[in-house]
Amino acid sequence: MLLKDRNVFVTGGSKGIGRAIALKCAEHGANVAISAEDTAESREALAATADEIAALGVRSTWVAASAEDPETGERLVEAAVSAFGRLDTFINNAGICPFHSFLDMPRETYLKTVDVNLNGAYFAVQAAANQMVKQGDGGAIIAVSSISALVGGGMQTHYTPTKAGVLSLMQSTAIALGPHGIRCNALLPGTIETDINRDDLADPDKRAYMEGRTPLGRLGTPDDLAGPAVFLASDLAQYVTGAALLVDGGLFANLQ
Ligand SMILES: NC(=O)C1=CN([C@@H]2O[C@H](COP(=O)(O)OP(=O)(O)OC[C@H]3O[C@@H](n4cnc5c(N)ncnc54)[C@H](O)[C@@H]3O)[C@@H](O)[C@H]2O)C=CC1
Ligand SMILES: C[C@H](O)[C@@H]1OC(=O)[C@H](O)[C@@H]1O
Numbered sequence: 001m002l003l004k005d006r007n008v009f010v011t012g013g014s015k016g017i018g019r020a021i022a023l024k025c026a027e028h029g030a031n032v033a034i035s036a037e038d039t040a041e042s043r044e045a046l047a048a049t050a051d052e053i054a055a056l057g058v059r060s061t062w063v064a065a066s067a068e069d070p071e072t073g074e075r076l077v078e079a080a081v082s083a084f085g086r087l088d089t090f091i092n093n094a095g096i097c098p099f100h101s102f103l104d105m106p107r108e109t110y111l112k113t114v115d116v117n118l119n120g121a122y123f124a125v126q127a128a129a130n131q132m133v134k135q136g137d138g139g140a141i142i143a144v145s146s147i148s149a150l151v152g153g154g155m156q157t158h159y160t161p162t163k164a165g166v167l168s169l170m171q172s173t174a175i176a177l178g179p180h181g182i183r184c185n186a187l188l189p190g191t192i193e194t195d196i197n198r199d200d201l202a203d204p205d206k207r208a209y210m211e212g213r214t215p216l217g218r219l220g221t222p223d224d225l226a227g228p229a230v231f232l233a234s235d236l237a238q239y240v241t242g243a244a245l246l247v248d249g250g251l252f253a254n255l256q
Contacts, residue, residue, distance in 0.1 A: 001028050001029035002028045002029075002230055002231075002233075002234035002235075002236065003025055003028040003029050003030035003089070003230060003233060003234055004028070004029030004030075005029060005030075005031070006025075006029070006030040006031070006088040006089055006233070007030065007031045007033075007080060007084040007085070007086055007087050007088045007089070008022075008025045008030045008031070008032050008033070008088065008089040008090075008091065008233065009032075009033045009034075009035070009076055009077075009080045009087060009089070009090045009091065009128065010022040010025070010032060010033070010034050010035075010091045010093055011034075011035050011036075011067065011076065011091065011092050011093050011094040011120075011124060012035070012036055012067075012093040012094030012095060012144075013032070013033075013034025013035060013036065013046070013049060013062075013093070014034060014036040014042055014045035014046045014048075014049050014062075015036075015045050015049070015194070015195060016192075016194035016195060016196065016222050017093060017144060017189065017192060017194060017222045017225045018034065018036075018091075018093040018094065018144075019034075019049050019222065020221075020222035020223045020225060020226045021091060021093065021222075021225060021226050021229040021230075022034050022049060022053060023049075023052060023053060023056070023226070024223070024226030024227065024229065024230050025089075025229070025230060025233065026053045026056040026058045026060070027056055028230050028234070029058065030058060030088075030089070030233075031058050031059040031060065031083070031084045032053045032058065032059075032060050033060065033061045033062065033063065033076070033079055033080045033083060033084070034046060034049055034050060034053070034060070034061075034062050034063075035062065035063040035064070035065050035072075035076050035079075035094070036064065036094065037064070037065075037066040037067070037094075038064040038065060038066050039064075042064060043064050046062040046063075046064060047062060049062070050062040059083060059084060061079055061080070061083035061084075063075060063076055063079040066116075066120075067094045067115075067116045067117075067120030067121070067124070068112065068115035068116050068119065068120055069120075070119075070123055072120065072123070072124060073120075073123040073124035073125075073126060073127030073128070074127050076124060076127065076128075077127045077128055077130075077131045080131075081131065086131075086135055087128060087131050087132065087135070087139070088132075088139055088140065089139060089140045089141070089142070089233040090124070090125065090128035090129075090132075090139070090140075090141045090142070091141075091142045091143075091144070091229060091233070092120075092121045092124055092125055092141070092142070092143045092144065092166070093143075093144040094116065094117075094120060094121075095116060095117045095144065095162075095196070096112070096113060096116050096117065096159075096196070097113070097156060097159045097196050097197070098112075098113065098158075099155040099156065099199070099200055100155060100158065101154070101155060102154065102157040105157065105158055109158060110158040113158045113159055113162060114158070114161075114162055117159070117162035117163070117165075117166065118161075118162040118165040118166060118169075121143055121165075121166050121169060122169060125141055125143065125169065125173060125184075128141060129141065129173065129176075129177055129180075129182060132177075132180065132182050133177075133180050133182070137181065138180065138181030138182055138183075139181070139182045139183075140182070140183045140184075140185075140232065140233045140237075141170070141173065141177070141182060141183070141184045141185075142170075142184075142185055142186070142187060142229060142232050142233060143166045143167070143169060143170050143184075143185075143186050143187070144166075144186075144187050144189065144225070145163045145164075145166040145167040145170070145186040145187065145188050145244070146160075146163035146188055146189055147188050147189065147190045147191075147246060147248050147251060147252050148160040148163045148164075149163040149164040149166070149167040149186070149188060149244070150164075150188070150252060151252065155200075166186065167186045167188070167244055170184045170185055170186040170242065170244075171184075171186075171242050174241040174242030175242070178241060183232075183237065183238075183240060183241040184241055184242065185232045185237070185240060185241060185242070185243045185244070185245065186243070186244045186245070187225060187228055187229060187232065187245050187247060188244055188245060188246045188247065188248065188252075189220060189224075189225055189247050189248065190214065190220055190246070190247065190248025190249055190251040190252070191210045191214070191219050191220060191248070191251065192219065192220035192221065192222060192224065192225065193219050193220070193221060193222075194222060201219070207219070210251075213251055213254055214248070214249040214250060214251045214254070215249060215250030215251075215253070215254055216249035216250055217249075218249065219249075220247070220248070220249060224247060224249075225247055228245055228247050232245065
């Protein structure tokens with residue numbers, strides 16, 4: 001068990017990558033809090049995932065709070081502290097990627113994407129960091145960025161800058177928070193099959209193209225991110241901060 005009795009928060013923990021990370025942290029002995037947007041469907045998914053976490057013999061709690069709301073960061077931290085007493089690891093994972101062409105990108109789609117993925121991450125990480133500083137004995141912060149922090153996407157012109165921003169945020173917070181013993185790292189998934197790309201990957205040509213570009217020969221699953229997240233949260237990564245860990249089956253390295 002790498003995270004026994006640690007207290008972990010995972011945003012966007014109701015499904016997909018966040019859910020897989022939350023469950024793996026629980027398997028490793030952590031109490032886990034999760035959040036997602038405040039809708040009826042999301043509340044149902046949060047409650048179901050929290051039950052799965054608790055079934056692993058640890059404590060769990062959930063909060064329905066939309067990432068783009070400036071008050072959300074504080075609410076998440078309060079929920080974790082009220083349920084567990086403290087916060088050891090904060091994993092900012094919530095995100096959206098509404099695929100859309102550049103020349104006619106609606107302003108509201110662009111602004112919502114930036115608000116959820118980058119502004120939401122900034123203020124949630126700030127709230128988590130303040131709690132860790134108050135506790136006085138360090139901590140770990142992980143942001144789920146993307147391979148898209150490093151490369152572009154013609155239908156992702158609103159999205160890729162947010163993922164580059166989140167990677168940059170982890171680099172800068174690693175410097176700002178290093179003196180407090182708080183490590184900050186970014187996970188960069190490749191193409192992982194989840195609801196975020198269900199429609200995009202429904203096109204058999206697109207799917208075959210992405211599989212063909214991936215040296216390991218398959219798309220990723222949410223569980224592929226879970227082990228790397230536990231590693232970065234754990235003491236095995238005690239001297240790792242400001243790092244970017246690609247988890248992409250080799251996709252980024254494959255030029256030809
Ligand atoms: N699936 C992929 O291929 C890749 C995903 N990522 C990133 O991984 C993260 C998780 O995405 P997936 O699990 O793939 O997608 P997903 O759609 O399965 O999960 C997204 C999570 O974020 C939550 N969320 C969405 N909007 C929210 C909002 N306004 N406020 C709070 N929570 C909200 C959802 O409820 C859900 O829990 C995202 O940040 C995404 O950008 C990065 C690289 C590749
Ligand atoms: C949603 C996309 O399929 C996914 O998101 C990313 O960050 C990568 O660019 C993948 O293509």
